Amino acid sequence: MSPEPDTRTAPLLLDAEWSRLAAGWASAAGMGVHEESTHMTLSMTRPSDGSDELEVRLTTSRRFLVAFMTNGRGLAPGELARGAAAANAWNTEQLTPTLSVWNVRGTRPHLGGVCTLPLSCRLSQEDFDAVASGWVDQAVTMFARCREVFRL
Template identity: 50%
Template structure:
């Protein structure tokens, strides 16, 4: 690491180093990831409900976003229940924020989102802790959606 990246503010600036931080977390945690030009994705098994959660890290102009989904599409008759599940989760847990994604599209789904400003600075250790927490909460969120709401 370059000296300027680690001394000013005590960590790496997320905007220019988010891939390095995500790659460092996945390597330290022995998590397989797939990288493309805009994102880094990984999958986590939910053995208690027989599903897989995908977490995809990407950026907007101002944010690092972790987008989470279990890849299950909602049927039209499930939309109200999914909205209730999202409301319950967001009221009780708040993180990740859960929503019914692409509600006007042909195949809406449940999705969770966590984000950080690209201007913040983090050490690799702090990022590892945060990313592991986000992934753990995503597992909880989708397990709960399945077990409690049957989504």
């Protein structure tokens, strides 16, 4: 009996192919995609588990692919301290995503998580899908914890 041929895709350099990999992941996951020249915004909802809608914005910095994730829920003025406490607690116990309060000076601050990958890495589509899906799973857990523990 001969071994089955490897059906995995070849690894791609993230710097050159991040948008292609992200679009493939989004398509397979059934996410809405909005592409612009500098970033890609993906939206998803998991109504079966009662989770919030999750927005993932992918962009690059000089050395990293950066995923910003939010559930879009704005914090009321009286919730800012609880949001900071939730971020501190999450970041002390978990490595990813990094939770922070965004847009503090804007009209409506909100909680957001950040994950990164070095642009110099090579990933197959399957590997990228696994990493990005892991980010989403962790973000769903993070926002659920914010809701349950900190009432945010």
